[in-house]
Structures are given as structure tokens and as C-alpha cells.
Amino acid sequence: MSNANPSPAEAAEDSVNKRYARLLSLRTKAVEGKGAWYWAHFDPILIRNPDTNLPKSVKLKCTLCDAAFSASNPSRTASEHLKRGACPNFSSMLKPITQLPPLASPSSQPNHRKRASLDASPINMFDSSRFAASSMSPKLPLLSGGRDDLRPLAMLEESVKKLKSPNSPPSYVLRKEQVDAAFDLLADWFYEVCGSVAFSSLEHPKFSAFLRQVGLPEVSMRELLCSRLDSKFEEARRASEARIRDAAFFQVASDGWNSIERGSKSLVKFMVNLPNGTRVFQKVVYSNGGAVEDVLWETVGEICGGNAQRCVGIIADRYKGKALKRLELQNNWMVNLTCQIHGFCSLIKDFNRELPLFGSVAENCLKIANLINSQPRVRNSFLKFRLQGFEVPTFITVPFPKCDISKNYGPFVAMLEDILTCSQILHLVVMDDAFKSVCVEDLVAVEVADLVQDVGFWSNVEAIHSLIKLVMSMAEEVESDRPLVGQCLPLWGDMRSKIKEWCTKYNMADGPVERVLERRFRKNYHPAWSAAFILDPQYLVRDACGKYLPPFKCLTHEQEKDVDKLVTRLVAGEEAHIALMELMKWRSEGLDPLYAQAVQLKQQDPVTGKMKIANPQSSRLVWETCLKEFKSLSKVAVRLLFLQATSGGSKCDWSFMRLFRGQGVGFDKVQKLVFVAAHAKLERQVFSSLEENDAELLRNINGEDEMLNEASSI
Incomplete structure (x- = not known):
């Protein structure tokens, strides 16, 4: 049985073994011609402890010396051992100058005086057979200009070869189909990164040289920005419209309104959520937040055509202006919601504004941070x-003077974390003689010592x-899980129980x-939260008789009334009384136990x-197949149960904003680029931004290096 919590020594041993295996794999690939050139001259070796024989x-190990x-x-x-001549046997491995690969003409290459010597591809510059005797390898000619003369000499010999055989074909020529396929892949990549790579980069001399080389x-x-982009856009647009047409109804998700500040503009993204759980990108609007209601309804019209009732709801991240509520009142079949992520994030701002403890903690932490960061004698002691x-960090994070915690609590959280991290060292600092001497002159230092x-x-x-971390973790969980509307009441119930536990743990008045x-x-x-919760078979409760009934006991009296009102609003006028009768039947009879258990079947998520x-999808499908006797109520259920409670989708990179702010490309082209990029992300189920991917990659690399350093020191 494996140890769930390995000791530090076991973890270090495992890290060293993995590193050794990885290096062996890299060397094997290089020997086969699929890796870096220098692996032909290095052998990974595993150093063991002489006392324990553990890795x-x-x-x-350099195989040459x-x-x-x-x-x-x-x-x-x-670079340091081979290229710079530290290895005494490496120069004997160089090929004769006549065997250097052909190079581009001088006119196409920029003049770099400080270019490293032998600036050709290293894998082609050295003999692949490193086991040949060094005495058998021909020696390089001694040139008056030193090693930097090798490139001009190679270019001279290349010119001689061209004069000898002016009509000789290139060493290899790609067929037209190969060229087309390569450019298709290049275009796909360029569209998907969507502005992260500047348009001018494709005309960079080094990139052009690379294309010629292959x-x-x-x-x-x-x-790339005209005919091919138009073709990709039309292909993506047809696929998206076909999916929307195939669905009986849908929900519009709008994300980006919440980030708009007064007098500024932001990207507002529109997506379409379909009943089968898939999402379709619609468009991006560069908006200043004005006329939110008009923009939302115009988008609904663009998607629906002449049948607006196919849009059964809107989910957006903005509550100000009551635009969603007004649209819902004007169109009785719609359910318009605000995003749960922003609801939880707003809770932090509420706590900061209404709990005095937030203010006193912020004030006291600022005193400590400012004294440690700015008082010279205290800082020297720290x-x-x-x-x-x-x-501990070098400096304690201090929110900038005009930072409003109610709008941006990130710097405030960072300050709290720094203070907690420095708790041990702060106790030593206030006991230091240098700090005591400061206390004689500075009353703030005395207050800090007391704190x-x-x-x-x-x-x-x-x-x-x-x-704060409790609420933030809930918001992050909502963002990753993307709950449906029926899950909103349980989510807030979970938040209540966690808050109650927090009050008990820290002895706070609840x-x-x-x-x-x-x-x-x-x-x-x-x-809709209450109605979806009641109609979702996922939350049916088994009673003493074995029936699976809706959990009306979990609702307040007002919430029960909300269920009745919403059901009657979402069906046609003459069907309202029928729908209410069916709701009473659903309340008393529920669902067949076998189907209820099938809907509630759970499995472990391999990631989390x-x-x-x-x-x-079972909750909705049960109403469409097994509960057909509820003719009116099922219409409400299938429309409610697929509605999502979060408005986010694929992330809008900073590069999207760069595109809209202009790179010499028309607005129509930018819209097409963004559409193609977002469509590709949804197809590949990749919803993170490029910046997040890069940050994760750097974290992994740094973490691996730290583990290696720790293992080497053991």
C-alpha cells in the first residue's frame, strides 16, 4: 500500500529519479536526430550517496573529456563547455568547412558584429559520430580573422558551387499540396492566438528566413487577413449558426459589463448556451457601458431572427440599471439572471463596507507595513x-493610496498575506535594540510593537x-464548475454553513x-433559482414510502410562492392553471425511483x-422523455434546467483589446479574427487565456527547478 504522505527524503529521491529518467529520454531522442545537438556529447549520470546508496x-558527463x-x-x-572552447577535445569534432550547410546570401542577413562564433545550426556543424577518433577528424583551417571568418568562407564556397552548377535544383522541393497544408496550419495557429502575435511579426526577417530554410x-x-480569413470566418460562422438553428431554444450569455469604469471602454463578449450543454461564440462589442438594454436586445434579435421567443433568457455580469429586469418584464417568457461569480465577489465588498473589523485590521496592517518598509533603522533590523x-518577502505589500478595497481587494489580500508570513520575524524585530531605540522617538513604532x-x-x-479566502474559493469553484440555475440555492446554502463555521472558529458574533x-x-x-431547484430531479428527496419527491421543505414560504408565480408567467395564459395543477401532482408523486436514482448517479471527477x-443532461432529458404527462409543466422545466448561472466563457486575452484599439486592421477584420479564435477555443474546449497558460507553464518550470535544487542539497 503506497504512502499517501511521503517523507522529504522519499520526495527528494523520487524527484532525482524522475529528473534522471527525463534526461535519459532527451538524450535518446537527440541521438535519433529529434533533440538538441549537445546531447550527442553528454551522458546523464546518477550520483548516489556512498552511505545509503540512495540517489x-x-x-x-562530457563524453569527450x-x-x-x-x-x-x-x-x-x-554553451560554456563546448562552444566557448572549455572542452579540449571538442574542436576535433568540427566538420571541414566544405561540409557546412548552405547559407543565405549576405544581402538577406543583418550585420551583427557581436554574433557568437559559428552562428550556423549546431546540429549540422558537428560530426554526429562522437565516438570517432579525434585524430581521424580533419582540422579547421587557421584563418587570419579567427573563427568569425568561417561564415564568410562558407558563403564564398557556396558562391563557387552556384557558379559551377547554376541550374542545379535545390536539395528538396515541397509539393504544392504540402505548401498549402503547411500554410493552413500556420494560418490556423495565427488566427487562434488572435493578436498575441503582432501582424508585423510574420514579415520579420528571421521568420522569413525560417520559411525559406524549410x-x-x-x-x-x-x-492571411483577407481571402483566407474570410474563408475561416465563414466556415466558423456556418458551424455556429447550424448549432443554434438545431436547438429549440437557447440562453444568451453576456460578459464584460462589470469591468467598465466611468468614461472608459471594455470588451463585452456574447455567447449562446444551448440545451445540450455546448456553447457557441456570437460576437465581441467594444462598449462604454451605455444603452446596455438596447445592446442586449439587439443581440437577441441578431441570433433569433424573427422568433425572439427562442431566447428563453439572458445571463450577464451587470446588475446596475436593472436592464435585465426590464427586458424580463417586457418579455414574459424570459428568465434574465446576474452572474453568480460576481455575486460572491460583491460579498467581499459588502463585508469590507459593513464589518468594522475590516477597517481596523486594514489600518493596523498599514501601520506595520509602512514602518517596516520606510523607516531606515527598522528596515535594517528587518x-x-x-x-x-x-x-519572507523583501517588502510588505501596501495598497496604493487611492486603492478602494470595495472595488479592488487584491492588494489588500496581498498585504494580509505578507503580514501573516512575516509574523515570526516581526516579533524578533520589535524585540531588537535598534527597534527599541526608534520607539523612544516615534510613537507609531510604539503602537506597532503593541500590535x-x-x-x-x-x-x-x-x-x-x-x-476573504473562503468567499474567493467559492467564487473560483463557481467559475470552474459553471453551475446551472438549479444549483444556486444549494450554493448559497453552502456559503451560509461555511460562514457559520467561520464565526464559531474565530469567536465572531454571527x-x-x-x-x-x-x-x-x-x-x-x-x-428561477427556487423553481429550477424544485423541478430538477437531481434534488428529489426519498420519503418514508420510497417515493422521490421535490424538496419543497427546503424552501421558505415566499420562495414557494415564487415557484408558482414563475411557472404561471412562463406558460401561455390559458395553460397557467393546468401548469399549477401539474406542479401539485409533481409535488405529491415525484419521479419513478429508478429514473430518480439514475439522474442522481455520481462519479468522481478525474481532475478535482x-x-x-x-x-x-439527465435532469432535462427526463422531463422530455419520461414525464410527458406533465405537458405544460415540462415546457417550463426543460427551459429552466439548462440555464447557466455564470456568464463567463472563453477568456478575452489582453491581445483582444490590442486588436480593437488598432493595429492598422479594420473593425470588420478584427471581429472576424476574434470570432475565429473564440470558435477554435470552444471547439478544443480550451477556455483559459494565453496569459494564464504562460503563467502556469512558468510556475511548473520554476517549481521543477526548486525541487531539483532541494534534491541536490540533500
Whole structure:
């Protein structure tokens, strides 16, 4: 049985073994011609502890001179040991100058005086057979200009070859089909990154040289941004419209209104949520937030054509102006909702505004941070202890003066985390003689000393930090899971229970906190939450007789009334009384136990490890197939149960904004580029932004390097 919590020594051993296996794999690929050139001259070796015989570290051994090096950065080791002449046997591995690969003409290459020597591809410059005797390898000619003369000499010999055989064909020529396929792939990549790569980059001399090197002609920007883009856009548009036409109804998701500040513009993204769980990109609008209602309704008309009733609802991230409510009142068949992510994020702002503890903690933390960061003698004392091995930040984060926590709580959270991280070192600082001398002159230093030595202060800081992280984690979970409308009441119920546990843990009066929570709940609440919760077979409860009945007992009296009102509003006038009778029947009879159990079947999510509903579409499909006797109520149920409670979709990169702000490309072209990019992301089920992917990659690389360093030191 495997150990779930390996010891540090076991973790280090596993890290070293993985690193060794990875380096062996890289060397094997290189020997087969599929990796970096320098692996032909390095062998990974595993260093073991002489006492325990356990793996200690990984080294690289030069096969030419038997020198050993750290394996943390093979490319740098190759540059310093091989290229710069540190290896005494490496120069004998060079090929004769007549065997250097053909190079581009001088006119096409920029003049770099500081270019490293032998600036051709290293894999072609060295003999692939590193086991040949060095005495058998021909020696390079000694030139008056040194090693930098090798490139001009190669160009001279290339010119001689061309004069000898002026009509000789190139070494290889791609067929037209290969060229077309290559450009299709290049265009797909360019459209999907959508502005992250500047248009002018495709005309960069190095990129053009690369294309020539692999036998491709230069890129035609006109073709890429005109005929080929138009073709890709039409293909994506036809696929999207076909999916929307195929669905009986849909929901419009609008994301981006919440980030619009006064006098500024932002990208507002529109998507279409279909009953089968798929999403279709619609468009991006560069808006200043004016006439929200008009923009929403215009978008609905563009998608629906002449049948607006196919749009059964809108989900958006903006509540100001009551635009969603007005549209719902004007069109009785619609259910218009605000995004749950922004509802939870607003809860943090509510706590900051209405709980006095937030203000006192912020004020006290600012005193400590400002004193540590700006008072020279205190700072010297802080840095002195930091140099003794304490893993703390160099400076404590301080929100800039005009930072409003109610709008941007990120810097405030960072300050709390820094203060908590520095707690141990702060206790040492206030006991230091240098700090005591400051206290004689500065009353703020005296206050800081009292705060640092006050247990209640640290408890309050930890409590506020814990509360914010609790709400943020719920918001992040909602963003990743993308819950449906029927899950809103359980989500807020989960939030209530976590808040109650927080109050108990930190000995806080629960009354004020719960009042803030309930006020935010009422602001975000929609009657569709209660109706979807009741009609979703996922939440049916088994009674003493074995029946699976809707959980009306979980609703308040007002919420029960909301269910009746919403059901009657969503059906035609003459069907209202029928729908209410069917609702009473649903309340008393529920669903067949076998189908109820099938709908509620759960399985473990391979990514998060959480237990989730195996088939989220089952709730809607049961109403369309097994509950046909509820003719009126089923119309309401199938329209409610697929509605999503979050407005986000694929992320809008900063590059989208760059495109709309202008790169010499027309607005129509930008819309097409964004549409093609978003459509491709949805097809590949990739919803993160390029910046997030890059950050994750860098975190993984840094984490691996840190593990290697720790393993090497053991």
C-alpha cells in the first residue's frame, strides 16, 4: 500500500529519479536526430550517496573529456563547455568547412558584429559520430580573422558551387499540396492566438528566413487577413449558426459589463448556451457601458431572427440599471439572471463596507507595513533577521493610496498575506535594540510593537484573511464548475454553513455577518433559482414510502410562492392553471425511483477528485422523455434546467483589446479574427487565456527547478 504522505527524503529521491529518467529520454531522442545537438556529447549520470546508496543528484558527463557538470541547465552547460572552447577535445569534432550547410546570401542577413562564433545550426556543424577518433577528424583551417571568418568562407564556397552548377535544383522541393497544408496550419495557429502575435511579426526577417530554410515561400499578409480569413470566418460562422438553428431554444450569455469604469471602454463578449450543454461564440462589442438594454436586445434579435421567443433568457455580469429586469418584464417568457461569480465577489465588498473589523485590521496592517518598509533603522533590523534564513518577502505589500478595497481587494489580500508570513520575524524585530531605540522617538513604532505583541491582533488578521479566502474559493469553484440555475440555492446554502463555521472558529458574533450575507443573497436572488431547484430531479428527496419527491421543505414560504408565480408567467395564459395543477401532482408523486436514482448517479471527477453528477443532461432529458404527462409543466422545466448561472466563457486575452484599439486592421477584420479564435477555443474546449497558460507553464518550470535544487542539497 503506497504512502499517501511521503517523507522529504522519499520526495527528494523520487524527484532525482524522475529528473534522471527525463534526461535519459532527451538524450535518446537527440541521438535519433529529434533533440538538441549537445546531447550527442553528454551522458546523464546518477550520483548516489556512498552511505545509503540512495540517489543523491543528477550530473552531466562530457563524453569527450569526462568532465562532470550540474544537470540543472544543459543548454547553458553546452554553451560554456563546448562552444566557448572549455572542452579540449571538442574542436576535433568540427566538420571541414566544405561540409557546412548552405547559407543565405549576405544581402538577406543583418550585420551583427557581436554574433557568437559559428552562428550556423549546431546540429549540422558537428560530426554526429562522437565516438570517432579525434585524430581521424580533419582540422579547421587557421584563418587570419579567427573563427568569425568561417561564415564568410562558407558563403564564398557556396558562391563557387552556384557558379559551377547554376541550374542545379535545390536539395528538396515541397509539393504544392504540402505548401498549402503547411500554410493552413500556420494560418490556423495565427488566427487562434488572435493578436498575441503582432501582424508585423510574420514579415520579420528571421521568420522569413525560417520559411525559406524549410522550403516555404514568404507569408502573404494580404491573403492571411483577407481571402483566407474570410474563408475561416465563414466556415466558423456556418458551424455556429447550424448549432443554434438545431436547438429549440437557447440562453444568451453576456460578459464584460462589470469591468467598465466611468468614461472608459471594455470588451463585452456574447455567447449562446444551448440545451445540450455546448456553447457557441456570437460576437465581441467594444462598449462604454451605455444603452446596455438596447445592446442586449439587439443581440437577441441578431441570433433569433424573427422568433425572439427562442431566447428563453439572458445571463450577464451587470446588475446596475436593472436592464435585465426590464427586458424580463417586457418579455414574459424570459428568465434574465446576474452572474453568480460576481455575486460572491460583491460579498467581499459588502463585508469590507459593513464589518468594522475590516477597517481596523486594514489600518493596523498599514501601520506595520509602512514602518517596516520606510523607516531606515527598522528596515535594517528587518533585513538583518531576513538574512538569517527567514522566508519572507523583501517588502510588505501596501495598497496604493487611492486603492478602494470595495472595488479592488487584491492588494489588500496581498498585504494580509505578507503580514501573516512575516509574523515570526516581526516579533524578533520589535524585540531588537535598534527597534527599541526608534520607539523612544516615534510613537507609531510604539503602537506597532503593541500590535505585534497582541494575540488579538493576529487573530483578527487571520480571521479577515480566512473570510476573504473562503468567499474567493467559492467564487473560483463557481467559475470552474459553471453551475446551472438549479444549483444556486444549494450554493448559497453552502456559503451560509461555511460562514457559520467561520464565526464559531474565530469567536465572531454571527448576527452582523449573516445580515450582510442575507442582504447580498436577496440582491442576487431570482425566483428561477427556487423553481429550477424544485423541478430538477437531481434534488428529489426519498420519503418514508420510497417515493422521490421535490424538496419543497427546503424552501421558505415566499420562495414557494415564487415557484408558482414563475411557472404561471412562463406558460401561455390559458395553460397557467393546468401548469399549477401539474406542479401539485409533481409535488405529491415525484419521479419513478429508478429514473430518480439514475439522474442522481455520481462519479468522481478525474481532475478535482470531487463527486459530481455523472450526466448533467439527465435532469432535462427526463422531463422530455419520461414525464410527458406533465405537458405544460415540462415546457417550463426543460427551459429552466439548462440555464447557466455564470456568464463567463472563453477568456478575452489582453491581445483582444490590442486588436480593437488598432493595429492598422479594420473593425470588420478584427471581429472576424476574434470570432475565429473564440470558435477554435470552444471547439478544443480550451477556455483559459494565453496569459494564464504562460503563467502556469512558468510556475511548473520554476517549481521543477526548486525541487531539483532541494534534491541536490540533500
